[in-house]
Every structure is written in C-alpha cells, then in structure tokens.
Amino acid sequence: MRKNGEPVWTTEDLLASLEGREKFFVLDVRNRDEFARFRLEGREPLPAVNLPYFEMLELGGKDEMVDSVVACVEEHLAGQLPRELPILSVCAKGDTSEYVAQGLGLLGYTSANLKGGMKAWGNYYSTRAVVESKELAIYQISRPARGCLSYVVASNGKALVIDPLRHLHPYLELAQNKGFEIASVVDTHGHADHISGGPALASAHGASYFLHPYDAIHPMDVLPATIPYDPIRDGQIFKLGGVELEALHIPGHTLGLVALRLDDRYLFTADSIFIGSLARPDLGGRAEPWARLHYRSLRKLLELPGKMIVLPGHFSSLAEQNEAGLFAAPLEELKQRSHGLQVLAQESEEAFIRYLLENLAPFPPEYVDIKRVNAGLLAPTEDDASVLELGKNNCGLSGGTS
Amino acid sequence: MSQPFDKLLDARGMNCPLPLVNARKEVGKLEPGQVLKVIATDRGSVADFQGWAKIAKNVELLGQETESVDGVNVYAHYVKRTA
Numbered sequence: 001m002r003k004n005g006e007p008v009w010t011t012e013d014l015l016a017s018l019e020g021r022e023k024f025f026v027l028d029v030r031n032r033d034e035f036a037r038f039r040l041e042g043r044e045p046l047p048a049v050n051l052p053y054f055e056m057l058e059l060g061g062k063d064e065m066v067d068s069v070v071a072c073v074e075e076h077l078a079g080q081l082p083r084e085l086p087i088l089s090v091c092a093k094g095d096t097s098e099y100v101a102q103g104l105g106l107l108g109y110t111s112a113n114l115k116g117g118m119k120a121w122g123n124y125y126s127t128r129a130v131v132e133s134k135e136l137a138i139y140q141i142s143r144p145a146r147g148c149l150s151y152v153v154a155s156n157g158k159a160l161v162i163d164p165l166r167h168l169h170p171y172l173e174l175a176q177n178k179g180f181e182i183a184s185v186v187d188t189h190g191h192a193d194h195i196s197g198g199p200a201l202a203s204a205h206g207a208s209y210f211l212h213p214y215d216a217i218h219p220m221d222v223l224p225a226t227i228p229y230d231p232i233r234d235g236q237i238f239k240l241g242g243v244e245l246e247a248l249h250i251p252g253h254t255l256g257l258v259a260l261r262l263d264d265r266y267l268f269t270a271d272s273i274f275i276g277s278l279a280r281p282d283l284g285g286r287a288e289p290w291a292r293l294h295y296r297s298l299r300k301l302l303e304l305p306g307k308m309i310v311l312p313g314h315f316s317s318l319a320e321q322n323e324a325g326l327f328a329a330p331l332e333e334l335k336q337r338s339h340g341l342q343v344l345a346q347e348s349e350e351a352f353i354r355y356l357l358e359n360l361a362p363f364p365p366e367y368v369d370i371k372r373v374n375a376g377l378l379a380p381t382e383d384d385a386s387v388l389e390l391g392k393n394n395c396g397l398s399g400g401t402s
Numbered sequence: 403m404s405q406p407f408d409k410l411l412d413a414r415g416m417n418c419p420l421p422l423v424n425a426r427k428e429v430g431k432l433e434p435g436q437v438l439k440v441i442a443t444d445r446g447s448v449a450d451f452q453g454w455a456k457i458a459k460n461v462e463l464l465g466q467e468t469e470s471v472d473g474v475n476v477y478a479h480y481v482k483r484t485a
Contacts, residue, residue: 053418
C-alpha cells in the first residue's frame, strides 16, 4: 500500500504502483463488457476478478450494498481473493467500489478504493521531461490508460505542441509553469483512436493549427473537414526559438501522416514506428493500398541516423517504458529489437505487406466516428466523447510486439 | 411511449449503486405483477438495470427510456416484479 492504511488510491498512486510493479489484486465490479473493453493493465497482466456489483447484491442477498458485499465475498469469493496482497476495488466512477472496499475492509482484507474509478484513470495524464534546457526542452505527455502520447517541444520560451490529447489542462499548466508561449500546434495525422485537443488548444492561444491536407478529408465519408487548419507540406520547417523541426510526409497509417524530425537528435514518429510494434495501415478502410504506402514510408525512416531518439505517438504496454519512465528509444536499438522493423529490413515488400495484413486486430467501429469528430463533422457531448474514447488505443499491429 | 406503472422511485442525482440498490428494495415491496418506474440521472444505470434484470430472480425489465430535461438526460427504467 502506498498510503499506509489509507484506503484510497488516486490515479497518481495507481500509476506509481503499476510502474513500480507493486503487487496488488483487482476486484472490478463493472459490467462484464466494460471490463472486457477496458481494464487495468500493468507491465505484466494484473491478477483480477470481475464481478458486477449487481451480481454481488444478488449473491449476497442483503438490502444494503456493504452487507451484500460482505455476504457475497464470504460465501462466493473467499477462495479467489488473496489475503497477502492489497485488493484494489474498481468501478466506473469510484462510488460503488467504495462500498466494495469497505466490505472487504470489514472482512480483514487489505483494501483500497480507486478514487474516480476507471473514468478518472482513463482521463489521467502524466507529464515527463525527455530533455530540459533553455535551448531545448521536450516533454512527453501521456494518457497511461489509453496508451496515447503527445509532446511539447520548447526552445527559448516558444513551444510547439505535437498531437495534444482531448483535455487541455496538461498543456496549459505546463506552459504556465515553465513560462512557454504556445506558438504552434501540430496534429501529425487525423487521429482515429482519440479526440484531438489540437484545434481547441490552438484557438485558446491564438496559435496556428497544422495538419496535412490529405488528413483533412474523412477517408470513409470522403467529406472535407470543417475545422480551420494550416496545411503541412513535406519538408516544411517549423522554426522554434533556437531549434527547427522538419515535417516528413510518411503516408501509411493515414494518407497525411507526418513525422517530425529535430535535427539528428529526435524523431517524433507519430503512428509509424512504436517502441513495441508498428502502426496499422487499415484504419482508413483501405488496408492493402495503404500498406504499400506504409512500406515505402517506413523504409525512408530506416535510413535516418540510428542514434536518433524515437518518440512515438502510442504505446501498447507499460513494459515499453525505459528506465526513466519514458516511451523512447534510439532508432538503432528498435531496429535490433522490433520484430516488425526486422521484417521490414530483411524481407521483400510483398512479405512485409503480408506481415502487416496478417497482424490486424479487429477494426474498432467507433474509430469512424472519432475521425469524424476530429474533422469537425461530428460534435459529441462530453459524455459521448468519454464513451468514444473508452479503453486502450488500437493503432498498432496486433502481433508486432517485441 | 410511457408505460403504466404502480410506483415511482425518484433516484435523480444519486450516484451508482444507489439507484439500483434502492430500486431493488422497492421492487421487494411490490405485489407480483406490479411495476416500479425508476428515474435516474446516472448514465451507467441503463446498462446496470439491464445486467441486473438478467440475473435477478422474479424481476423483468419491461423497458427503458431516455428523456432530456433542461439539457440533463433522465433515464427511466420500468421494472416488474414477476413472482
């Protein structure tokens, strides 16, 4: 337990426990389909039991929730819950799980409640510095539950934000604390798995919002975006204080995907090369022709200096973190350890395309709507936006983890 | 398409699990064949009442409705005590 008997874990406590490989057990009392779609994950799978709270009510058979939890656990769950590990009770918003944690506490278990539940965990952001000096600062801002990564690059007081996620507070707080002016916002592509914070962040700061024009057309609807944007072209230079970022058009995951290169030091690969896998080419609905584009783009990236640090757009497991807690690795190292990059480097174009097409997870149906939201073709309520974004991103190949 | 009901439980403003915990108590007080209408603002109650009705004995979920009142969604659940 992080808090010495204090029965509440904040999302921050949870991340520290997951990253620190602390051992604990999860009792998740949400519906079974919610659990199947989005569950707590650590570097390794967490031991867990999913029993919806209304089943606990019926199994326990008492009028009140805590009494039912006590009866249900004694009669039906005792053999499945460890006595030697803390048990974290989890529900959608953290209210019901409080009753469950209380019941477990009464039975003598080491019990804690996840404050705010899976909703708070899904919306939790973590900010870490990749490098921090006046000439160049880079921050990796992640949503750990979703595996989404975004970046703030700053030099001499000017900042460029790459792929800001839906909630703007991490970027606004960072800019305020460090005294940056947000000069530009870049979406590396039209995202399918999450709602971009790009247009809102740019307009809040009077900054320019950049997107490649190919991704300003919804690929399934074939309708133009209604959001205002400044088009990115291949080779475009973003000057920022004392450094420059160069846009590299690398179509594949989307038609308008760009990577950003910061001289020979950093490569923001967006959804192309991840630490544990490669991006999938089928989220625009045209897997085979886009896989061919993906092949050519990835070959181009392999030619870049091996010492460049790859900073990707996603991760799929906390196991991809380095010792500093960052999702970052030298390109050279990824060439050695990424199965996908080895297939890319060693096999023919046809073999690589086969490899891509054979490792596609089922297409998440909500991704079509998320692309609509990002193009300004659909305006969800806050509740709808949360539902669209539920769970971990699915932008990587399924069999591609290293 | 409102349904007839015998008793109304107002669980608006209550967080999970109270809409369901209270509904369960009220259903226990009904005569077999009678219907309880529950109104709640907790969005999660929609899936929860469905899941609960599937496993609870002597309970049938007759229907659910969503109504927007002053921009707030109100979810209605019609629960029948069957025996």
